[in-house]
Amino acid sequence: MIDFDFSNVFRSGVVSRADFESQEGKLDSFLKQIDARNQGFYRVIDDEEMVTDIEAFSKSVKGKYDDIVVCGIGGSALGTITLRDAFANFFEKSKVGLHVLENIDPVFLSEALEALNLKRTLFLVISKSGGTPETLAQYFFFRQHLDKAGLVAKDHLVFITGEKGLLREVADQDGIPTFSVPEDVGGRFSVLTPVGLLPAALVGLDIRALLQGARSMRDAFLSVDFEENKPFQLAVLQWLCSEKGYSNNVLMPYVMKLRTFAGWFAQLLAESTGKFNSKGKSVGLTPIASLGVTDQHSQLQLFAEGPKDKLVLFLQVEKFSYDMEIPVLVESDKTRFLKGVSFQNLLHAENKATAESLTEGGRPNLMISLDTLSLENMGGLFLLFEGATAFLGEFLDINTFDQPGVERSKVLTRESLSECRL
Amino acid sequence: MIDFDFSNVFRSGVVSRADFESQEGKLDSFLKQIDARNQGFYRVIDDEEMVTDIEAFSKSVKGKYDDIVVCGIGGSALGTITLRDAFANFFEKSKVGLHVLENIDPVFLSEALEALNLKRTLFLVISKSGGTPETLAQYFFFRQHLDKAGLVAKDHLVFITGEKGLLREVADQDGIPTFSVPEDVGGRFSVLTPVGLLPAALVGLDIRALLQGARSMRDAFLSVDFEENKPFQLAVLQWLCSEKGYSNNVLMPYVMKLRTFAGWFAQLLAESTGKFNSKGKSVGLTPIASLGVTDQHSQLQLFAEGPKDKLVLFLQVEKFSYDMEIPVLVESDKTRFLKGVSFQNLLHAENKATAESLTEGGRPNLMISLDTLSLENMGGLFLLFEGATAFLGEFLDINTFDQPGVERSKVLTRESLSECRL
Numbered sequence: 005m006i007d008f009d010f011s012n013v014f015r016s017g018v019v020s021r022a023d024f025e026s027q028e029g030k031l032d033s034f035l036k037q038i039d040a041r042n043q044g045f046y047r048v049i050d051d052e053e054m055v056t057d058i059e060a061f062s063k064s065v066k067g068k069y070d071d072i073v074v075c076g077i078g079g080s081a082l083g084t085i086t087l088r089d090a091f092a093n094f095f096e097k098s099k100v101g102l103h104v105l106e107n108i109d110p111v112f113l114s115e116a117l118e119a120l121n122l123k124r125t126l127f128l129v130i131s132k133s134g135g136t137p138e139t140l141a142q143y144f145f146f147r148q149h150l151d152k153a154g155l156v157a158k159d160h161l162v163f164i165t166g167e168k169g170l171l172r173e174v175a176d177q178d179g180i181p182t183f184s185v186p187e188d189v190g191g192r193f194s195v196l197t198p199v200g201l202l203p204a205a206l207v208g209l210d211i212r213a214l215l216q217g218a219r220s221m222r223d224a225f226l227s228v229d230f231e232e233n234k235p236f237q238l239a240v241l242q243w244l245c246s247e248k249g250y251s252n253n254v255l256m257p258y259v260m261k262l263r264t265f266a267g268w269f270a271q272l273l274a275e276s277t278g279k280f281n282s283k284g285k286s287v288g289l290t291p292i293a294s295l296g297v298t299d300q301h302s303q304l305q306l307f308a309e310g311p312k313d314k315l316v317l318f319l320q321v322e323k324f325s326y327d328m329e330i331p332v333l334v335e336s337d338k339t340r341f342l343k344g345v346s347f348q349n350l351l352h353a354e355n356k357a358t359a360e361s362l363t364e365g366g367r368p369n370l371m372i373s374l375d376t377l378s379l380e381n382m383g384g385l386f387l388l389f390e391g392a393t394a395f396l397g398e399f400l401d402i403n404t405f406d407q408p409g410v411e412r413s414k415v416l417t418r419e420s421l422s423e424c425r426l
Numbered sequence: 427m428i429d430f431d432f433s434n435v436f437r438s439g440v441v442s443r444a445d446f447e448s449q450e451g452k453l454d455s456f457l458k459q460i461d462a463r464n465q466g467f468y469r470v471i472d473d474e475e476m477v478t479d480i481e482a483f484s485k486s487v488k489g490k491y492d493d494i495v496v497c498g499i500g501g502s503a504l505g506t507i508t509l510r511d512a513f514a515n516f517f518e519k520s521k522v523g524l525h526v527l528e529n530i531d532p533v534f535l536s537e538a539l540e541a542l543n544l545k546r547t548l549f550l551v552i553s554k555s556g557g558t559p560e561t562l563a564q565y566f567f568f569r570q571h572l573d574k575a576g577l578v579a580k581d582h583l584v585f586i587t588g589e590k591g592l593l594r595e596v597a598d599q600d601g602i603p604t605f606s607v608p609e610d611v612g613g614r615f616s617v618l619t620p621v622g623l624l625p626a627a628l629v630g631l632d633i634r635a636l637l638q639g640a641r642s643m644r645d646a647f648l649s650v651d652f653e654e655n656k657p658f659q660l661a662v663l664q665w666l667c668s669e670k671g672y673s674n675n676v677l678m679p680y681v682m683k684l685r686t687f688a689g690w691f692a693q694l695l696a697e698s699t700g701k702f703n704s705k706g707k708s709v710g711l712t713p714i715a716s717l718g719v720t721d722q723h724s725q726l727q728l729f730a731e732g733p734k735d736k737l738v739l740f741l742q743v744e745k746f747s748y749d750m751e752i753p754v755l756v757e758s759d760k761t762r763f764l765k766g767v768s769f770q771n772l773l774h775a776e777n778k779a780t781a782e783s784l785t786e787g788g789r790p791n792l793m794i795s796l797d798t799l800s801l802e803n804m805g806g807l808f809l810l811f812e813g814a815t816a817f818l819g820e821f822l823d824i825n826t827f828d829q830p831g832v833e834r835s836k837v838l839t840r841e842s843l844s845e846c847r848l
Contacts, residue, residue, distance in 0.1 A: 077719070077720060077723045078720070078723025078724050079723070081720075082724070093537050093541075094534060094537045094538070095525070095537050095538055095540070095541035095542075103517070106720050107682050107717070107719060107720045108719060108769050108772055108773055109680075109681055109682040109683075109746070109769070109773065110746050110748055110749045110750055110768065110769035110770050110773075111681075111682070111683065111746050111747055111748050112516060112682040112683075113769065114748045114750065115515050115516050115517050116516070116517055118517070119515075119517035120517075135758075135760035136723075137760065137761075137763075137764060137772070138719060138723075138772075140756075140760065140761055140764070141752045141764060141769065141772060144752060144753045144754060144755045144756075144761075145750070145752065145753065145769075147755060148753045148755065170756060170758055170760050170761070173756075174756060191723075192724075251733060251735075252674070252712065258531075259531055259533075260529050260531040260533070260534040261531075261533065261534075267724070270721075270724060270725060271721075271723070271724035271725070273728075274724060274725040274727060274728035274729075274732070275724060275725070275727040275728065277728070277732070278725075278727050278728025278729070278730075278731055278732025278733075279727060279728075279731040279732065280731050286731060286732055286733055286734055287732065287733070288728050288731070288732030288733055290674065290714070290728060290732065290733065290735070290736075291725075292712070292714055293715060295529070297499070297529060297530055297560060298499060298500070298503075298528045298529045299692075299693075300832060300835065301499045301500025301501070301558075301560075301613075301693070301832075302500050302504070302614075302689070302692060302693035302696060302697060303692060303693070303696040303697070303700075303713075304831065304832050304835065305696060305697040305700050305701060305829045305830075305831040305832050306695075306696035306697065306699070306700025306701075306710050306712060306831075307696075307700070308700075308831035308832065308834070308835070309700055309701040309702050309708060309710070309830070309831035310696070310699070310700025310701065310708055310709065310710030310712065311673060311700075311708055311709070311710055311712065312708055313673075313712070313735075314712075324531070324532050324533050325533055326532055326533050326536045327532045328532055328535075328536065328567070330563045330566060330567065331566045331567065331570045332566060333566045333569060333570065334562075334566075334592060334595075334596060336557075336592055338557035338559065338562065338592050339559070339562055339566075339592070341559075341839075341840045341843050341844065342559060342562070342563060342843075345843055346532070347530050347531070347532035347535065347563065347567075348532050349843065350530055350559070350560070350563060350839075350843070351530055351531060351532075353839045353842040353843045354835070354839050356838070356839075356842050357835045357836070357837075357838030357839040357841075357842055358835045360835075360838050361834040361835040361838055364834065365834075407727045408727075408731070409726065409727040409728075409730035409731035410722060410723075410726050410727055410730065412730070412783040412786065412787075413722060413726065413730070413776070413779045413780045413782075413783040414779070415779075416778070416779030416782050416783055417772075417775045417776050417778075417779040418763045419779075420775040420778050420779055421763050421764075421767055421771065421772070421775045422763065
């Protein structure tokens with residue numbers, strides 16, 4: 005169950021309820037425009053065969069590995085990091101360790117290699133194009149060490165990739181198991197394909213629950229009923245605020261296990277909306293990661309008194325899986341207000357107070373509440389933001405699903421490397 | 427050795443070299459204004475007695491603990507997280523685990539408790555005021571469990587706090603060892619006091635090296651020579667860019683071990699600069715955390731084509747402690763450019779290319795380079811940004827060292843908790 009409270013956006017005075025409701029008329033046409041873009045992210049979640057294949061593979065390798073290592077970057081990494089951190093214990097190594105190597109830092113990679121027992125490790129190499137240089141470099145590195153150790157590649161590697169490309173060719177040649185990233189699902193929208201689902205299943209998460217939650221938010225996303233379409237409502241508010249100069253979107257979960265969800269959200273919002281619109285104008289929303297209550301002691305001063313350019317999206321879990329009363333061992337002015345209060349009470353009170361103080365200061369904010377931190381709700385959250393982002397693209401007059409702005413840097417990288425070899 | 431390359435700010439066309447150099451005249455008066463604010467952050471690093479006390483304590487408890495747990499939030503936590511992550515192995519638990527509990531999330535705290543062997547754990551409770559409610563709540567929680575386990579409090583607790591306050595009273599009563607946070611050093615400037623130095627020393631870091639690097643940057647910070655005063659130069663660029671609308675400061679290290687340095691930087695910049703100036707106007711710079719090469723596949727699209735409101739601060743390590751050639755196992759168009767290239771080469775080439783592509787697009791960016799990731803350089807980095815932030819406050823006409831904007835939320839928290847108990 006995911007609940008929404010958008011009232012502080014209106015109370016802040018930045019957007020009126022009338023402005024908000026006046027956008028209702030765009031819902032129908034935007035849904036048609038999105039449909040015409042032929043994107044699969046909200047359709048792939050019905051793919052029963054995909055789920056069956058993932059479950060069958062996970063079952064077949066059960067007990068064979070101590071560590072699962074994802075070689076991937078961006079959309080091939082961020083969904084898995086989110087899912088791992090949302091459902092793992094922070095301090096205990098789970099039965100199967102899940103590591104996401106989302107960088108090419110040589111120290112990072114060599115420390116990973118050193119810590120792994122290759123005989124008991126499965127590498128998931130993830131690249132939709134099959135040609136992401138950073139991911140190929142990681143693959144080559146670990147493959148060389150697998151070969152040196154005399155291990156059979158196909159027992160320690162799985163490729164998750166598109167229908168074509170270099171990884172596909174290697175897989176065919178070496179008999180490496182593969183899973184497909186559908187052609188019509190972009191990297192940053194791919195968490196509910198094998199990209200995110202296979203790692204999740206391999207560490208024992210119930211991917212059917214995840215997909216069920218996603219499907220019910222998908223139904224809301226496709227609804228022509230304004231009241232029901234929360235992704236559209238969210239996009240309307242993000243867009244109206246950005247039109248008033250509040251184009252920085254702070255995601256501030258008040259729950260430790262959703263801390264890295266901000267990374268997934270950041271890619272989705274940044275890469276989807278930050279671009280030239282059809283008139284050549286730079287548009288886009290800038291994601292900023294935050295964490296309650298922690299960052300009340302860090303960023304809140306800026307959010308409360310700094311430039312009026314931020315919309316704060318609070319993310320709350322109503323009932324934590326564990327809670328305990330704060331034992332007030334020393335009575336004083338500083339501690340009396342903590343008596344009879346649980347950690348969850350204090351956390352929620354601080355969240356509410358932060359939201360209220362921002363609202364009083366004329367700073368827009370809204371609340372998204374999960375009743376519990378469940379797989380269903382995580383699936384719903386993914387679809388909520390994916391859907392909202394799709395609508396945002398229509399408001400901003402851009403193609404939500406491309407990323408032309410990173411090409412130049414790729415060309416320059418190749419040039420600079422060819423220079424350094426001369 | 428820390429090097430600076432500010433040329434891309436000028437090449438981007440956003441700030442001219444003449445504008446930059448014309449600020450030189452303010453250096454002298456700003457140094458006097460900063461001196462008049464009576465801040466100790468650049469003086470405390472000469473305190474030999476502080477260092478000796480920390481070293482003596484660390485030596486006296488050597489081998490007694492498997493885990494060091496910091497109970498603290500904001501400035502009591504972020505410096506330690508930075509130092510731990512900069513100098514620890516990512517995948518191996520070091521001989522002594524260092525955990526920083528910077529939140530009151532009940533699941534997070536209970537998972538920590540479950541994982542710890544209290545008999546072999548030392549808790550560092552850190553609060554300058556001695557009355558931070560979140561930190562007191564954590565202290566009460568763990569103290570209750572220490573007492574229940576029949577353990578002697580003073581053998582498992584150290585308080586790092588100011589001269590007065592609740593923690594000081596408890597320490598006096600129970601004989602708990604304490605270290606002082608100097609009155610004239612604010613939380614977000616306190617990493618080079620016992621707040622950051624004691625945890626660092628307890629896990630075996632050479633705090634003298636850290637302080638030595640800090641001192642040499644401090645000398646630059648106090649220099650009236652514009653050429654030499656890199657903290658001032660950095661502040662000039664941050665300020666001039668913000669005046670032109672580029673008030674978002676993206677910190678983008680191209681090294682995994684500096685990833686969490688962004689959290690320390692975020693608090694410093696946000697809490698110091700985001701406030702009302704003397705004319706009541708909202709001012710401030712907004713920190714945004716990023717990571718190379720990882721976020722080239724996430725935020726770069728936005729930085730390259732989105733709103734022109736960002737200055738990107740790249741942070742580079744010239745020589746990693748380990749490097750290896752990328753073994754190009756499959757030759758193709760996608761991989762040929764990787765031949766003869768090391769991971770470090772590729773990472774640097776991508777950094778350079780990203781900077782160049784932003785510059786070409788008229789987007790300001792600058793480079794700060796560490797020759798190696800050493801303790802000296804980390805000490806220098808802390809002082810660099812602390813110094814620059816002190817100057818920024820003078821440019822912005824604010825008090826860098828207060829945080830009035832978070833008070834309202836504290837009052838509302840108390841009100842809301844008293845309601846919930848009725």
